[in-house]
Amino acid sequence: MTPLILDVDTGIDDAFGLLYALAAPEARLIGVSAVAGNVSLAKAARNTRAVLALARRADLPVWEGAAAPLLGHIEDASDIHGATGLGHAVLPEPAPAPPGPHAIDALIAASREHEGDLILVATGPLTNIALAIARDPGFPRRLKRFVAMGGAFTGGGNTTAAAEFNIWYDPEAARMVVSAFAAADAAPAILVGLDVTRQTVLTEADLKGLAKTCASAPNGPPLTTFLRDAARHYFELMAARGRPRALAMHDPLAVAAALDPSLVTTKALPVDIETHGELTRGQTVADFRGLPGRIGVALEVEAQRFRADYLAAIERLAQRL
Secondary structure (H helix, E strand, O other), X not given: OEEEEEEEOOOXXXXXXXXXXXXXXXXXXXXXXXXXXXXXXXXXXXXXXXXXXXXXXXXXXXXXXXXXXXXXXXXXXXXXXXXXXXXXXXXXXOOOOOOOOOHXXXXXXXXXXXXXXXXXXXXXXXXXXXXXXXXXXXXXXXOOEEEEEOOOOOOOOOOOOOOOHHHHHOHHHHHHHHHHHOOOOOOOEEEEOHHHHOOOEEEHHXXXXXXXXXXXXXXXXXXXXXXXXXXXXXXXXXXXXXXXXXXXXHHHHHHHHHHOHHXXXXXXXXXXXXXXXXXXXXXEEEOOOOOOOOEEEEEEEOHHHHHHHHHHHHHHHHOOO
């Protein structure tokens, strides 16, 4: 199985992505690095450990990384993910984290141990990844693939009119990462942005059906109760804004595309990040004029196939003893 690391700021959809990764038969999650973003670093690490425990994988290490963006102020997304970051879901307090390396050290060490084989998926701000590259410029060359949930290329953002949250939160870090992976000798990189993630949703009906299917599975009720209660916060938020009661699967799609790139259609483009615009800070700027580029921008998605894959993955995870 392919070694896999997730770099997360665990809010609702990060948690859903973690569960998908844990159920993937083709990958072996070897650790999770945490970064501030949706919530504080402490909450992100705590939520990650709690979700791993829910999936009966409390043995996996969680490495804490950057507690703030490289520059600027800290403004989380607790309005979207709730005060804890997990919506209305309540999980048991996880066991205290044993002493371990900083996320930057862990990422670099894993890239060396699994050189050419490691898949890295970032579902939060790219601060940890930028710091790893700054520490070790050879880091991008040693990965098999890098996939990040971030950006909006043909439509508007979700934090400002121009910017998607993960990029907006730390655009300087995002610019460093995009530049590094644009190098000719870097591993392939894919940005899975709002253009495709907005097309992948779960509904209340999906979660009710999943709960029914998994009702007699060993870990089914706790797992589906968590999904229901976490998603309910998002459903209520969407309803209050006059939108459909559906959960956009931003982060799970990034994980899925990292494991099966055929789920998304990408185009290799020159990409840069706006870091100075008064109205456009954090905007992902892709050049569609036909110039050569190396950053894969996801433009289409097989949304129904991904949705079916996700539900099947949770069914497998529910069987875990």
